[in-house]
Amino acid sequence: MVSGVSSPKKIDGEQDAAIVVEGLERIYPGGLRAVDGVDLAVASGEIYGFLGPNGAGKSTTVRILTTLLRPTGGRASVAGYDVVEQASQVRRSIGVALQEAALDPLMTGRELLQLQGALHGLRRAESKLRAEELLVRVDLVPASDRLLNTYSGGMRRRLDLAMALVHRPSVLFLDEPTTGLDPVSRTSLWTELRSLNDEGTTIFLTTQYLEEAEQLADRVGIIDHGKIVAEGTPQELGRLVGEPGLYVKLIDQAQSDRARELLTVHGAVSGRAAGGLTIRTGLGARAIAPIVRTLDEAQIEVDAVEVEEPTLDDVFLAVTGHRAEEAAEDDPA
């Protein structure tokens, strides 16, 4: 594993950790090793982003941590309880929103929230009150008495989140919560998740979206083929890629080939869909002056120069040797 340096914040011992996973394995009948020796620790109050392509082992890990699947090796505890030996206590402590918001289309939002309350032991009156609070919180009061089959994807996701919060869990598991959502709904859900985290809820979030992990997570674990291949804060992981590159936009794109030829003396040059060039020199912003000088001497006019901070996609590429999207396409699991 490539370590992004930091240990999880606030953890002094297991009792301070919301989630502790040691050597976790899950081998399916037939031999598919979906989770292959995962170690991780998530501090109380942290947002942990679990990033990887489809089939990397994210959802299997979440299913184990939420007691829906037994591990075939290793151990894991959530909120201080072992996921196998103390599954019932784990379930009392966690809120879960799994992929694709599995909600009954023939129930209303309010009915589903009240049912969830009953499942968590709330009395009928308590359940009604809590449902009302949560409907307000996720802005679904006007739609609360409509059947779910009339809800949009974003509304269903918000309801799913509200259901996960009915019993005020200390740890929240969200499995790809924004997959398939439009940008507005995604941003709205992010705001809600930040707000929950501010109130002290630990959030374990799986995602395929690099941007989502960067936006939300205090720390990120990158999983590929069942193993954690890198872990750290988004900034720490960014540093694994090295110094930021420079993006150079030319006034006359016809001079692009000539510019590329000249700039190779400074470092690796690649094209970009927007039409400019990206140069990785290893010097970061310090390379701006020599690059501009080189182009100026060749009478190639520069429109703009920007420092390109490495993204988690770059990290994924650096530690796995392939892009996240490529892995998702290659892996049938």
Added chain:
Amino acid sequence: MSTFALERDLATQGRVITALAERALRVQLRRAQFLLPSFLLPLLLLAVIASGTSAAQQLPGFPSTGSYVGFVVSGTIMQGTLLAGLTAGIALAGDIEGGFFDRLLSAPVHRASIVLGRVLGTALIGIAQAVLFLTVAIVIGADFSGGAVGIALTILLAALSASAAAGLGATIALRTGSLSLMQNLFPFVFVLLFTAPAFFPRALLNPVLETISVVNPLSYVVEGMRAALFNSPALGSVWAGFAAGIGSVILTCCLAVWAMRSRVRV
């Protein structure tokens, strides 16, 4: 576990079972796919029987029940409750395939409560079916000499029949997790019905069916209903009906809980 903790746990599980039963009932009544086979199909069959096959009661060996509709309504209730049990299984398979089942499993509820909630919901549907079918039968000419007590006992037997059918449906759904398989089980409901004296007395079944009917617990339940409705031990035994009904509920619910444990022990 202390007595207090045990009482609290039982109260909690009671609330869970009630909430899941409410949901089962609500969804069943909202989904035409479930409502039609459970309520409309048996009623249609009852109407056909009432209009066209009443001559059956002229057959030698056919017991005297005033009208053929009065005799056959027990079979209609049995048909309805079996179909309600099957649709309960279909709904559960839908929950498994659609992911709602995972939501139930990730909550701190006993696995048995998930099964019992579904069974209780179906029992309530069985009661609604019995009330409806008996009312229709009375409207179109049936006269039940067993009176209110007989009708009440029949409704209870209907609830047991629906519960047992739901337990069986849940068992198959939990073992297979397949919605399409569950949807293809409708013909088996009719196999169960025709191997019990649902529409004809046992004496008029052919020898093979009559032999099978001896080991089919539905035979005793449907005959128990008739005995209660007409207050006539010659038509069957109410006690045997309750024994067969309760035994079937216990057996199928145990099978469903066992299937549930096998499914979640993965």
